[in-house]
Amino acid sequence: MKQKNYLPIAINITGEKILIIGGGQSAWKKIQILKRFDAEVEVIALEICDDLRKSDVPYRIKPYEKSDLKGYLMFYSCTNNPELDQQIARDGKEAGVLVNIHDQPELCQFVSPAIYQKNHLRIAVSSNARDVYASIETRNIIRNYFESTANN
Numbered sequence: 001m002k003q004k005n006y007l008p009i010a011i012n013i014t015g016e017k018i019l020i021i022g023g024g025q026s027a028w029k030k031i032q033i034l035k036r037f038d039a040e041v042e043v044i045a046l047e048i049c050d051d052l053r054k055s056d057v058p059y060r061i062k063p064y065e066k067s068d069l070k071g072y073l074m075f076y077s078c079t080n081n082p083e084l085d086q087q088i089a090r091d092g093k094e095a096g097v098l099v100n101i102h103d104q105p106e107l108c109q110f111v112s113p114a115i116y117q118k119n120h121l122r123i124a125v126s127s128n129a130r131d132v133y134a135s136i137e138t139r140n141i142i143r144n145y146f147e148s149t150a151n152n
């Protein structure tokens with residue numbers, strides 16, 4: 001198959017419904033980032049981690065079903081279950097909802113960059129899903145540059 005090429009774009013998610021499938025630490029990390037951009041995040045999972053339970057994020061305790069995808073702009077699968085993830089990726093494509101599968105770039109329709117945000121400025125670093133650690137490291141260099149006293 002041809003190598004995937006991800007277009008870096010900026011999507012408005014304020015007030016948009018985004019579904020997270022899974023309620024563990026991976027899901028929690030994604031949620032933290034999405035909340036910074038005012039998305040209406042909802043969770044379905046069999047179990048929920050303490051951080052999520054204590055938060056104001058709405059969740060439903062239930063097994064995933066394809067019909068759960070209806071009405072969402074996009075979703076993140078954080079189930080830690082590779083077979084289920086494959087099914088969810090297929091369902092998402094069929095339902096026309098954008099798919100991100102945690103730690104499985106080959107199943108993702110979109111991937112998230114490492115972000116530095118200062119006022120209206122947003123700098124997003126991506127490696128085309130090839131080297132997430134390089135993205136994070138580059139973002140940290142950029143953050144250090146902006147946050148260093150010389151640039152304030």
Ligand SMILES: C[C@@]1(CC(=O)O)c2cc3[nH]c(cc4nc(cc5[nH]c(cc(n2)[C@H]1CCC(=O)O)[C@@](C)(CC(=O)O)[C@@H]5CCC(=O)O)C(CC(=O)O)=C4CCC(=O)O)c(CCC(=O)O)c3CC(=O)O
Nearest residue numbers: 033103104105111112113114115126127128129131132135
């Ligand atoms: C493809 C992609 C899909 C996607 O998730 O969108 C993906 C995939 C993978 N991540 C892995 C690991 C980790 N990822 C993080 C963190 C982040 N990952 C993010 C993005 C992406 N990760 C997309 C590519 C972006 C690009 O193009 O470069 C960030 C930038 C944004 C976000 O998540 O929103 C966010 C930083 C948030 C911030 O700092 O601000 C941490 C650290 C942590 O969690 O603290 C760990 C280690 C702990 C762990 O394993 O969980 C592995 C296993 C790699 C291995 O070791 O082999 C894979 C699979 C693989 O690379 O094959």
Ligand SMILES: NC(=O)C1=CN([C@@H]2O[C@H](COP(=O)(O)OP(=O)(O)OC[C@H]3O[C@@H](n4cnc5c(N)ncnc54)[C@H](O)[C@@H]3O)[C@@H](O)[C@H]2O)C=CC1
Nearest residue numbers: 022023024025026027044045046047062063064078079080
């Ligand atoms: N400390 C950290 O920064 C991080 C730690 N981790 C660790 O890695 C391990 C894996 O974490 P996670 O990826 O979050 O996986 P997890 O196994 O903790 O969570 C998976 C989630 O998916 C849900 N799920 C599974 N099957 C489902 C189904 N059929 N329908 C609906 N929901 C379903 C589960 O109920 C659960 O909420 C954990 O030990 C975690 O602590 C993971 C990410 C970051």
